[in-house]
Structures are given as structure tokens and as C-alpha cells.
Amino acid sequence: MSKGSILFIFTSADKVLDGKETGWYLPEAAHPYYVLSKDFNIEAASTKGGAVPLDETSKKMFTDDESVKFLSDPKAQELVKNTKKISDVKADDYLAIFVVGGHGPLIDLAPSKEFAKLVEDFYASKKVVSAVCHGPAALIGAKKPNSTESIFNGIEATVFTNSEEAQTPYNDFVNTLPFSPEDKLKELGAKFVKTEDWGVQVVYDGGVLTGQNPASAGPLGEKLKEILLSA
Numbered sequence: 634m635s636k637g638s639i640l641f642i643f644t645s646a647d648k649v650l651d652g653k654e655t656g657w658y659l660p661e662a663a664h665p666y667y668v669l670s671k672d673f674n675i676e677a678a679s680t681k682g683g684a685v686p687l688d689e690t691s692k693k694m695f696t697d698d699e700s701v702k703f704l705s706d707p708k709a710q711e712l713v714k715n716t717k718k719i720s721d722v723k724a725d726d727y728l729a730i731f732v733v734g735g736h737g738p739l740i741d742l743a744p745s746k747e748f749a750k751l752v753e754d755f756y757a758s759k760k761v762v763s764a765v766c767h768g769p770a771a772l773i774g775a776k777k778p779n780s781t782e783s784i785f786n787g788i789e790a791t792v793f794t795n796s797e798e799a800q801t802p803y804n805d806f807v808n809t810l811p812f813s814p815e816d817k818l819k820e821l822g823a824k825f826v827k828t829e830d831w832g833v834q835v836v837y838d839g840g841v842l843t844g845q846n847p848a849s850a851g852p853l854g855e856k857l858k859e860i861l862l863s864a
Contacts, residue, residue, distance in 0.1 A: 636861070637728040638674040640667070642748075642771070643716055644737025645679045647686035651809045653802065656686035658735035660695045660847045661765050662713070663703035665731060665854030672858060673728070675712060680741045680748070683717035688735045695847070707728070719747055724754035728861055734766030734847070736803055739810050742771035749774030756784050756840060761860055765794045765844035765853050770814035772841070773821060786822030788839035793846055797830050 643657045666675060674816055679685045692704070703709045724730070730752065732738060742748050752775035755762050762784065764772055769792040775784045792814040798804050806813045819825050829835040834845035835853045837860065844853035 635674040636672050636677055640727040640730045641677045642732045643679040643685040645681040646737035646740035649736050649809050655736040656688040657733045658688050659691040659700045660736040662848040663699045667699045668854030677712045677716040678719050678722045679716040684714045696720045696755045702854035717808050724758055729761040730755045732764035732768035732771045734768040737766050738771035743773055763842035763857050765850045766846050769843045783821035785818055789826050789836045790823040791834050791836050791845040794827050
């Protein structure tokens with residue numbers, strides 16, 4: 634029996650600034666999905682609603698059991714083909730919010746005032762705000778209640794690092810991506826935490842749960858499950 638619902642957030646952006654293809658990153662949805670869906674109902678929302686674009690590179694790179702299963706699992710595919718619009722969802726209906734990574738969130742979620750407001754509603758209600766890889770960069774507009782301070786200010790947090798980005802074709806924080814996620818979190822007052830490139834790093838501080846990279850997605854799902862089941 635479901636213990637309540639978790640809202641997965643996907644990007645609707647299929648291109649970065651210079652036209653390179655992007656989207657949501659397969660293992661960063663699949664791994665947490667299979668950890669969490671045993672105990673919780675999973676729903677999804679995106680900027681535009683409807684079907685969300687998969688980063689095709691992630692499909693080629695990740696052929697682990699969960700990632701492959703996600704692509705042919707009718708329930709999982711229903712999730713990514715029929716997302717709600719962010720404007721149509723309310724924090725009251727969920728236990729937690731989770732942002733799936735990929736480079737897309739930097740393009741459409743990070744600048745969205747509507748999305749920032751939704752995150753603020755979760756945060757103010759003491760509901761876990763979680764994100765993995767580039768996902769934490771989608772949270773940069775969210776402020777603490779009655780404050781101009783970022784929800785990252787003063788807390789330990791992680792995100793896809795500059796040294797990891799340097800190993801991708803997207804390593805240009807002017808022409809390809811609008812900003813560096815690592816630099817932005819530091820600028821907003823986060824105590825930035827990281828492990829070696831592509832290693833597992835999950836941090837939970839101040840109600841915000843972040844994971845560094847694709848390898849951290851499953852462990853983040855486990856941590857979110859632990860937090861919610863012990864609440």
C-alpha cells in the first residue's frame with residue numbers, strides 16, 4: 634500500500650543554448666523510481682506538461698537493468714509521457730519533491746519563477762526538497778520563507794561538479810550552459826561538498842537532499858525513502 638506520493642520533476646527542454654540535444658537523464662529517473670515506487674506513489678510534472686524529452690546519450694550510456702527496464706515499463710513510460718504542468722501541481726498533495734537531472738533543468742527549470750514558488754512551498758511545509766546531478770541547479774530560484782536568502786544558504790549541498798562537466802561536450806558556461814551549477818551553489822552560500830569525479834555523494838542538510846552525479850541517483854532514492862519512512 635502506498636504511503637503517499639512523491640513528485641518527480643522533469644525538464645521539458647530538449648536543447649541547450651547552442652542547440653546541442655539534451656533532456657532528462659535516464660538513470661537519474663530510473664534508479665530512484667525503482668527504489669521509491671515500492672512504497673510510494675510516483676507522479677510527474679514538467680514545465681510544459683505532457684511527454685518529456687529523454688537525453689538520448691543517457692540511453693546509450695546506461696544499459697543497467699533499471700535503466701533498460703524503465704524504457705519498457707508501461708507504468709514508468711506513462712509517467713514520462715503524461716507529466717502534469719508545474720502550474721497545475723500543489724505541494725500539499727505530496728510528501729516530497731525530486732528533480733531528475735540532465736542538462737535540461739538549467740535551461741527551463743532554473744529560471745522559472747513558477748517552479749521556484751513550488752519548491753518554496755515544499756520547503757516551507759518542511760517537506761524534503763531533493764535533486765540529483767544537474768537537478769540541484771533547478772532549485773537556485775527558491776528562497777527561504779520571508780527571506781531573500783537561497784534555500785542553499787548555509788547548508789551542505791552537492792551538484793554535478795565543474796571537473797565532471799569538463800569531461801562532457803557541454804563544458805562551456807556561456808555559450809552552451811547558462812551557468813556553472815557548482816559555482817552557482819557556492820555563490821548562493823552553500824557549503825559545497827563533493828567526492829571524486831563520478832563517485833557517489835549524497836548530502837542531506839536543512840531539508841534539502843542533493844546528489845552529485847548519475848551514480849548518486851539510486852543512493853539518493855534510498856536516503857529519501859529512509860527519511861520519509863522514519864518521518
